[in-house]
Amino acid sequence: MPVHQITRDEHGHQIGSDGTITVSLIGNGKMFKRRAIKGVGTEGAQEVCWLVCELDGVRVYQSGRNVIVSRADINP
Amino acid sequence: MAATVQIIEKNGAGGTATDKTSGNIRFKNADNATVDTANPMVKPGAGVDYSFEKWLRMNVSGGTYTEITNVKAYMDGGNGLGTGVTLYAKAVASYATPAEATGTGGYADAFTYTSGSPLTLGAGPYTSTGEKADHLVMMLTVGTTVSGGITPSETLTLAWDEI
Numbered sequence: 657m658p659v660h661q662i663t664r665d666e667h668g669h670q671i672g673s674d675g676t677i678t679v680s681l682i683g684n685g686k687m688f689k690r691r692a693i694k695g696v697g698t699e700g701a702q703e704v705c706w707l708v709c710e711l712d713g714v715r716v717y718q719s720g721r722n723v724i725v726s727r728a729d730i731n732p
Numbered sequence: 733m734a735a736t737v738q739i740i741e742k743n744g745a746g747g748t749a750t751d752k753t754s755g756n757i758r759f760k761n762a763d764n765a766t767v768d769t770a771n772p773m774v775k776p777g778a779g780v781d782y783s784f785e786k787w788l789r790m791n792v793s794g795g796t797y798t799e800i801t802n803v804k805a806y807m808d809g810g811n812g813l814g815t816g817v818t819l820y821a822k823a824v825a826s827y828a829t830p831a832e833a834t835g836t837g838g839y840a841d842a843f844t845y846t847s848g849s850p851l852t853l854g855a856g857p858y859t860s861t862g863e864k865a866d867h868l869v870m871m872l873t874v875g876t877t878v879s880g881g882i883t884p885s886e887t888l889t890l891a892w893d894e895i
Contacts, residue, residue, distance in 0.1 A: 659734040662895060689734070692891035696739045696788075697757035700885075705734075708893070731806065731847040731891050 660689050660707045672707040672718075679718055685711035692732040704732040733796035739890055740863070741765045742787040745829045749791065756885070759783040759819075759872040763830040769882075773874045780818075780873040782833040787824075788868040790853070790890060792861045801856035802893040803865035809846040812886055816878030819886070821845060823853050823866040833871040842870060842888075850891070865892075 658674045665671050665680075670687040672679045681687050687709045695701040709716040717724040724730065740749040743763050750765035762771035763784045774781050790803055805821070813819060820839035845851040854865030868890075 661733070687895075689894045690891065691734070691737070691894055692889050693737065693739060693753060694887060694889045695754075695885075696888040696890050697752050697755070698885045698887070699754055699756065701754035731804070731850060732889070 659691065659703075659705045662687055662689065662707075670709075672709065674705070674707065674718075674720070677718060677721075679707055679709055679716065681709050681711065683711050685709060690717070690732065694732065706732055735792045735797040735800060735894060736795035737890075737892070738791045738793050740789055740791045742789065742827060742867070743830060747787070747827045747829075751791075752788065757786055757788070759786065759870075761832065773872070775816075775874060775878050775880070776876060778876060780875045782835075783872040784832050785830040786870045787827060787830050788870065789866075790864045790892070792858075792864055794861060798895045799857035799859050800864060800892050800894050801858070803853040803856065803858075803890070804850035804892070805853055805868050805888065805890050806845040806847050806850035807843045807889070808887045809843060811841075811843045813872075813883045814879060816875040817883055818873045818875070819843065819870060820872070821851055821868060821870045823851055824869045825866050827867060833873075836873075839869075839871070847889070853890075 670681040690706040692704045707718045741752045758767045819842040821842040858864040
């Protein structure tokens with residue numbers, strides 16, 4: 657699972673990408689990575705990274721080809 | 733870039749750290765990080781047998797990041813450890829030498845902490861490398877209804893926000 661990179665473009669917009677999918681935040685919101693290690697303490701531990709983009713209380717969660725739009729605070 | 737994060741188990745008076753990110757954590761009647769069958773939990777004639785505490789903590793060992801916030805831990809919601817086995821968890825700021833638990837005061841059933849209602853370990857923000865947020869202290873009890881043998885593994889998740 658790749659870890660997203662968050663950068664800014666020439667207009668100052670936040671851009672998040674996992675190398676395949678790119679999410680652009682236009683406006684005064686916030687963008688961050690929600691990371692997790694699932695299965696801590698087992699040989700099957702996996703790293704997970706979601707890109708979270710929030711604007712006016714609405715969040716977009718992106719992981720691979722899956723996108724969730726919600727006002728809820730969701731964990732991997 | 734991103735932070736390189738480990739989950740460490742701390743043992744002994746000095747808190748010697750062992751990387752347990754993808755290594756088994758074995759609850760037992762001793763304070764060590766060794767995964768073996770020495771010092772096993774014992775089925776009691778009455779009451780419960782308490783394990784030694786497991787002191788776990790987030791450790792940023794490297795990488796590049798600006799800040800980490802909102803560190804939390806949770807289980808999958810269903811106790812798959814078997815009949816008579818209960819896992820407990822709490823958040824503690826300062827390290828203390830792991831001891832055999834003597835009660836459940838201060839703890840909650842670890843399986844009540846789910847992705848929708850996680851155990852908060854620290855709001856942050858945290859920067860740089862090293863140990864971050866509160867310790868996740870866990871202990872396990874076995875009761876009179878337990879079956880013998882090694883329990884199935886369970887899924888503990890440590891999550892955080894990062895920019």
